[in-house]
Amino acid sequence: MEGAALTRRSLLVGIGAVGGAGAMYAAMGALGLAPSGQDKDFAAPRPGDFSLRGKAAAKVVIIGAGVAGLTAAYELGKAGYDCTLLEARDRAGGRNLTLRGGDRLAELNGPAQDVKFGEGVYFNAGPGRIAPWMVTLDYCRELGIPIETFINNNGQALVHTNGQTIRARAARADMYGYVAELLAKATNVGALDKQIGKDDQERLLEFLRRFGDLGPKLGYEGSDRRGFIKYPALDGGTPIPAPGTLHAVLAAGTGRSITNDFGYEQSTPMLQPVGGMDAIVTKLKEAVGEDRIRTGVKVNKITNLADGVEVTWDGGSLKADYCIATLPPHLLAKIPHNLGDPVTAALETPIPVASGKIGLEYGRRWWELEDRIYGGVTETDLDITHIWYPSAGFHAERGVLVGYYNTDKNAELYGALTPEDRRRRALTQGRKIHGDKYGKDLLSSVSISWDRQEHIQGGWVRWPAIDSSFTLLQRPSGRVYFAGDWLTYLIAWQAGAMESARGAVTQLHQRVLQSP
């Protein structure tokens, strides 16, 4: 990331030549213009770090070859550290898992699924989208991984709440329209006179007219923003009929759905690697060196020694100068160690969260052909929670919908079913939204229950509170460091795993450089 770090610095010089960085950040921040990356504070270990100091790079054993482990090995490798990754599963990547035809997905206490997708079709069973500010994009750039848009917000997609289905654009137009009308009328009857002056009331009304597409009398009478039965062309088209009453619109309860991308995590647009999220794993593995990754190695003991760390597994052991443990905390807590009870207690604190997804492969992209939905998400209050439409491969013969992406109780419910029953239930729910075509042209499917994935056993974790357990594990215990999205404020994002790995690498490298 050296290149990126330099880039950031040159930005600071460019914009902030006058005054210190603090003053500049304040000025930029007030307008929302501060650079949005994560890596300002990260300086990757460099090849020269050791040669310049006459020191030798250390040997590091990394437990877990998920995104955190791979990132740590990659960054340490830049300065020549001798890293070994021990991975209990049969492949690296952890939750960054893209399934394609020919893959076989095993499951704890359940049957394995053979993925039968056609050529060129893939399903991101784990992470599927990247916000523009996330460090994940820096790794894509540095590793030469092509990226493309992930459509996270689509007015043509649907909202299904309280048994009704409506296009997102119509749901949005209606809520905005009525909100604008109510506030405009309240303004006009003087309800805001004590709070804001007349000039500001005029400015507010101008905004509300535009925001809600209000009529001349400041009423919301529907809007062509809702869409058309027949769009304008040779004539003015046929708009869909007037919306329901304010009461009906409020009762529909679309609010959560239409504000879903307002946060900084679920932004518009988002991005994805071309061809599948596991391009990140593939490139990290290449950069780290496949020979450094040992799969099928189930660690059963971690021992801090005076001069190093020993990691043991059934049939072998390895001694290194340092260890970075990147397993999910609830699994790490079960591995015998001599790091002390507070570490065990801290590792036992975060609670695993169930999460599941199903990929439905269709032989016909009816959502594009018939519903004109090109990518995006349909939000629902059903147990499937979301339907994702693919953001790439438009107009191809086949395509994969994410038929559910749910968490907690909904994920547990689906996880407890057989793969066949998961699909059946997902189709039943999807039919409520898309009608009978949802059950037609289906070629194959594959579903994942992350809490039933061996050596992962959860979609992610939830901390009851960010307390001393969290901060304890952000520091090393003896020669053992911890890393993973679970040790960041970006839980459930690959960016969290990467940021955490950088944090551990930074601490470890400074220690090695400063050691006598």
Add this chain to the structure above:
Amino acid sequence: MEGAALTRRSLLVGIGAVGGAGAMYAAMGALGLAPSGQDKDFAAPRPGDFSLRGKAAAKVVIIGAGVAGLTAAYELGKAGYDCTLLEARDRAGGRNLTLRGGDRLAELNGPAQDVKFGEGVYFNAGPGRIAPWMVTLDYCRELGIPIETFINNNGQALVHTNGQTIRARAARADMYGYVAELLAKATNVGALDKQIGKDDQERLLEFLRRFGDLGPKLGYEGSDRRGFIKYPALDGGTPIPAPGTLHAVLAAGTGRSITNDFGYEQSTPMLQPVGGMDAIVTKLKEAVGEDRIRTGVKVNKITNLADGVEVTWDGGSLKADYCIATLPPHLLAKIPHNLGDPVTAALETPIPVASGKIGLEYGRRWWELEDRIYGGVTETDLDITHIWYPSAGFHAERGVLVGYYNTDKNAELYGALTPEDRRRRALTQGRKIHGDKYGKDLLSSVSISWDRQEHIQGGWVRWPAIDSSFTLLQRPSGRVYFAGDWLTYLIAWQAGAMESARGAVTQLHQRVLQSP
């Protein structure tokens, strides 16, 4: 489009098996679920149409090989019509113009520009985006043109109004926050008691809390939706400081910018052909047959005959059974004809609108590297109006920004400048938003003033009113038909040109089939 028409029909059967199409549309329309395409009513001429009836296909001369002319020839060609396209310019496509390195762009009353872009870099000088419901996508599908997302809405992009620059996400969070606060407080002091009941007030408040990210006392105190100086990672990050007061936020006047994609035309997401919009021209030309397109032919007379049409140009003439005239109306009005004064008057009615764009090629995609802007549009109140960031080629070495895309007086202002001065002015304006880096790493540029393009002379037209002139020209005058976006409610969109061509083709084909 036969396949697509069948697709639509099968949709109707699928969803609306009970009850007639009218009832079904009403039900679907009320929820915004009506199919969104344009082609429900279009049945393309078919090869069998003539053989089945023992008739011969007619000979058609099409004036203008822009998108309307090419579409008409393509559709007529499906039934074996003998079409000839006469194009005054040296290449087909009209305003669908993608510029690449090696191209030369001539201009009326101005110097020609040699395009010096590097390999793989392109600039859509005309149309650049397609809404998901537009018929343009059906042609992309039918012609096998790969499409990808055009990012029309990006929270990371900027808004520049009244001399201030702010990220779109922050501008949006602030306006929504204050609107929500004002309405929530008005609700709580009883200002809405006469209009809506308590239950609805509760539902409204629930929405407003979410919509505005309001605090516990229903106040807007800023929101992490605005963005961060340092995004959450190992710690909770550093949010950008609290927003300005309601007065300051209203005075900033960001309303127009943050509602820019609310309409059905400027939707989120939009789409574009991979590699340049002119893929549509290329594929239409191939399908029509290059030998049917005669470039450099400047028609100077159109004569309706009793049994056909004669079209004359300097050095030649052509007789056909029918003619479709697709030139811009203000240019068509100047060509001598015997169609009568009402036709001339009607053609003279729409007013050409100036429009211009500049492509700025940079050797470094600083908007991605430093500002984390991946595609999208920065809205401004400057004379450049918009800055577009490229929606593809992320992380490539080079990239083309659209440095202005403006109309009317702003376009005339830039059009009157030399290409060098246009670039200089665009850079001066862009620096107000992006700082000095806007002037660095610039490799080349090319600008277009559509009102200065020979045989086009306008970005599009504006009808003072959609009146009898408009409807007159939607019908043939003798054996001469008219087509172009200017004869639709989709002016300035390629979809308009295509829809109009379909309309003319439908009328012409019915006439031929019904003729004795």
